[in-house]
Amino acid sequence: MESVVLGIFGSLSVLAFVVNLVQSAKGNAGPKEDVQSNEARLKFKKLQYKFFGAYFLAVFGDWLQGPYVYQLYAKYGFAESQIALLFLTGFASSSTFGTFSGPMADKYGRKKMAMMFCIIYSFCCVIKLVNNFWILLMGRIMGGVSTSLLFSVFESWYVKEHVDVQKLNPKWLSRTFSTTTFANGLLAILAGLVANFSAETLGYGPVAPFMIAVACFALCLVVIIATWDENYGNPDSHLLQSYKEGLSLIMNHRHILFLGLVQSIVESCMYIFVFLWTPVMSDGVEGAPLGLIFSSFMVAIMLGSSYFSYLVQKDDTTPKDTLHRATTLFCLATFVSSITAGPGSSYIIKIVTLCTFIALEFSIGLYFPSIGCLRGEFIPESHRATVTNWFRVPMNLITCVTLLAVNHPAVAKDKRSIFATCTGLLITGVLICAKFRSLTRGLKRD
Numbered sequence: 001m002e003s004v005v006l007g008i009f010g011s012l013s014v015l016a017f018v019v020n021l022v023q024s025a026k027g028n029a030g031p032k033e034d035v036q037s038n039e040a041r042l043k044f045k046k047l048q049y050k051f052f053g054a055y056f057l058a059v060f061g062d063w064l065q066g067p068y069v070y071q072l073y074a075k076y077g078f079a080e081s082q083i084a085l086l087f088l089t090g091f092a093s094s095s096t097f098g099t100f101s102g103p104m105a106d107k108y109g110r111k112k113m114a115m116m117f118c119i120i121y122s123f124c125c126v127i128k129l130v131n132n133f134w135i136l137l138m139g140r141i142m143g144g145v146s147t148s149l150l151f152s153v154f155e156s157w158y159v160k161e162h163v164d165v166q167k168l169n170p171k172w173l174s175r176t177f178s179t180t181t182f183a184n185g186l187l188a189i190l191a192g193l194v195a196n197f198s199a200e201t202l203g204y205g206p207v208a209p210f211m212i213a214v215a216c217f218a219l220c221l222v223v224i225i226a227t228w229d230e231n232y233g234n235p236d237s238h239l240l241q242s243y244k245e246g247l248s249l250i251m252n253h254r255h256i257l258f259l260g261l262v263q264s265i266v267e268s269c270m271y272i273f274v275f276l277w278t279p280v281m282s283d284g285v286e287g288a289p290l291g292l293i294f295s296s297f298m299v300a301i302m303l304g305s306s307y308f309s310y311l312v313q314k315d316d317t318t319p320k321d322t323l324h325r326a327t328t329l330f331c332l333a334t335f336v337s338s339i340t341a342g343p344g345s346s347y348i349i350k351i352v353t354l355c356t357f358i359a360l361e362f363s364i365g366l367y368f369p370s371i372g373c374l375r376g377e378f379i380p381e382s383h384r385a386t387v388t389n390w391f392r393v394p395m396n397l398i399t400c401v402t403l404l405a406v407n408h409p410a411v412a413k414d415k416r417s418i419f420a421t422c423t424g425l426l427i428t429g430v431l432i433c434a435k436f437r438s439l440t441r442g443l444k445r446d
């Protein structure tokens with residue numbers, strides 16, 4: 001199987017390289033539609049560099065931890081049920097405390113909360129040095145808070161600077177979010193290689209990647225302090241008031257509610273897939289090349305991001321359209337997986353499942369820049385971080401409930417029922433996405 005996976009990875013990598021060359025040759029990186037002076041372009045590039053410098057360090061540190069979290073807990077001698085509890089605690093923390101991190105960012109400042117992210121996540125990584133279940137549990141709580149900050153505060157800071165401070169063309173948001181998604185794939189591949197090298201060669205075992213992550217967060221903190229300006233959502237509101245206003249905003253604006261439901265459904269299914277693909281691909285395959293498979297997934301995400309860039313250059317294609325396509329492809333991929341991803345499947349079926357998983361990751365690459373642009377377009381700046389974190393509450397609840405179901409013997413043996421459940425959720429997501437498109441036809445940014 002390794003030779004097939006290597007061939008797939010090589011083919012996808014060559015394709016991604018060619019696509020990136022073609023897009024670069026067309027000048028895709030620059031906002032050609034700008035009718036303003038070159039000063040606007042320079043401001044746009046300068047703002048991107050400020051954002052990318054901090055954000056890429058943050059996500060690289062986050063990616064470094066992924067491959068070795070489970071292995072570290074297993075090395076410490078924890079039972080599978082204890083490890084599952086640690087993972088569930090992280091999701092529950094993100095769901096609970098993440099809801100309050102949005103109002104705090106809006107009131108006290110996105111720069112300050114980004115700095116807090118660096119500090120909290122660093123402590124979370126340092127805690128991994130301690131072989132104590134309860135201390136590690138506390139670390140998972142801190143990790144959940146950090147994850148919520150990563151996926152809300154950074155984006156909120158950038159959108160505020162782009163639209164309201166720098167007064168740049170809102171259409172250029174799609175270029176920034178497409179770049180972040182593409183770069184995320186590259187960073188994930190690089191992080192996997194660095195994590196593997198450090199864990200295997202530095203002599204510290206699976207704890208080594210976490211210590212490198214601390215260095216990334218420390219450098220990210222320095223970049224934020226040195227280059228970012230502070231911005232706020234609604235600094236005059238009280239936290240509880242902002243919390244209530246964010247929920248009221250969602251419930252009183254159907255298009256925001258529908259956008260949030262699509263995000264919750266897609267991202268919960270994405271996190272569920274993160275827990276499913278390894279046992280599915282390892283079943284009946286001795287020494288499955290999981291590292292190569294993971295790298296193939298990341299290249300597929302990069303291709304999805306490039307496809308988004310290609311589509312939004314067309315006059316008749318908007319992020320609403322690309323979001324609908326991404327959700328539909330994700331749904332089709334989980335449907336096929338609900339048929340093929342059974343235990344004891346043949347070699348050919350296993351390859352079909354792998355290709356289906358790659359298509360799923362391609363849809364994720366198309367999804368992230370789409371949802372980022374739409375949040376920037378339709379969610380009011382004053383409550384963006386608050387609303388975004390509200391969206392994460394049902395996402396984490398769905399993920400937690402599903403992970404609990406995985407512990408059932410029947411489900412643990414055959415994961416197809418989970419894929420079928422995801423298909424049902426995503427069918428709902430496709431329908432909601434279609435309704436969102438019709439509701440927002442001709443609707444301007446709030």
